[in-house]
Amino acid sequence: MSIQPILIAAAALFSIGIYGILVRRNAVMVLLSIELILNAVNINFVAFNAMLSDVFLNGQIFSIFIITIAAAEVGIGLAIVLMLFRNRETANINEFDLMKW
Amino acid sequence: MEAIDIFSYFLLLLLLLSGIKVVTTSNVIHAAIFLVFTLATTAILFILLSAEFVALVLVLVYIGAVIVLFLFGVMITRAPLGPNAELDNDQNKIFATLISISIFGIFTYILLQTFDSTVVIREGTSTKLLGEILLSRFVFPFELVSFVLLGALIGGITLARKDNALMDEDQI
Numbered sequence: 001m002s003i004q005p006i007l008i009a010a011a012a013l014f015s016i017g018i019y020g021i022l023v024r025r026n027a028v029m030v031l032l033s034i035e036l037i038l039n040a041v042n043i044n045f046v047a048f049n050a051m052l053s054d055v056f057l058n059g060q061i062f063s064i065f066i067i068t069i070a071a072a073e074v075g076i077g078l079a080i081v082l083m084l085f086r087n088r089e090t091a092n093i094n095e096f097d098l099m100k101w
Numbered sequence: 102m103e104a105i106d107i108f109s110y111f112l113l114l115l116l117l118l119s120g121i122k123v124v125t126t127s128n129v130i131h132a133a134i135f136l137v138f139t140l141a142t143t144a145i146l147f148i149l150l151s152a153e154f155v156a157l158v159l160v161l162v163y164i165g166a167v168i169v170l171f172l173f174g175v176m177i178t179r180a181p182l183g184p185n186a187e188l189d190n191d192q193n194k195i196f197a198t199l200i201s202i203s204i205f206g207i208f209t210y211i212l213l214q215t216f217d218s219t220v221v222i223r224e225g226t227s228t229k230l231l232g233e234i235l236l237s238r239f240v241f242p243f244e245l246v247s248f249v250l251l252g253a254l255i256g257g258i259t260l261a262r263k264d265n266a267l268m269d270e271d272q273i
Contacts, residue, residue, distance in 0.1 A: 009113040019200075049150075056234055061231070069246070071163075072249055082177055086263075
């Protein structure tokens with residue numbers, strides 16, 4: 001197995017996540033798409049770690065850190081969505097237009 | 102072509118198909134379940150790349166905790182549980198397809214120009230070495246990340262609890 005198919009699949013997963021962020025209307029679904037993007041980055045890190053056969057395993061350690069930060073981000077993000085839902089009675093991001101003049 | 106090559110191509114195909122289903126399905130719960138499929142295929146790919154500890158962390162943290170959190174979020178914000186046409190912003194669809202396809206095209210061009218077909222799947226494990234490095238060379242970032250998690254936990258609880266000081270009754 002060469003590295004090119006893995007990298008191209010990760011790039012495709014990244015683009016799918018971008019599409020999801022731009023298209024989805026529900027804020028929880030936007031967070032799901034962000035998870036897809038972070039997952040693509042993790043695949044890249046681990047694939048490069050395997051390609052370089054790094055003695056210090058930097059790629060794997062960074063992907064573990066990314067997973068941890070992503071868990072924290074989901075917790076905060078869902079708390080913010082919950083707060084918005086309490087205040088505005090909706091989770092549709094195109095109705096949060098208070099900053100729009 | 103060896104058997105493991107065919108298996109990894111099948112795995113990558115499965116990854117992409119379930120990823121596409123995450124962003125195109127019109128049912129919120131199905132999107133979360135397809136994200137589970139995507140993460141599980143990613144974990145199998147990590148095991149093939151001899152990163153089995155990262156695969157286990159992915160299964161434990163993502164499939165075990167994050168997906169449950171997402172399902173709670175879906176239920177608490179009362180997103181419609183059945184198929185729902187209102188989930189997508191239809192006027193953005195052509196625009197978003199154009200942007201994502203162009204990003205994918207640029208990435209693919211650069212990746213194919215830069216990397217030759219180096220073989221990456223090897224035998225062997227890395228968990229013992231990973232533990233030693235994580236607790237010697239990376240011990241300060243490791244502790245720092247635990248404080249970040251603690252801060253996120255406290256922040257999430259503070260944001261999500263019903264607090265009269267944070268919630269102005271007139272604004273509802």
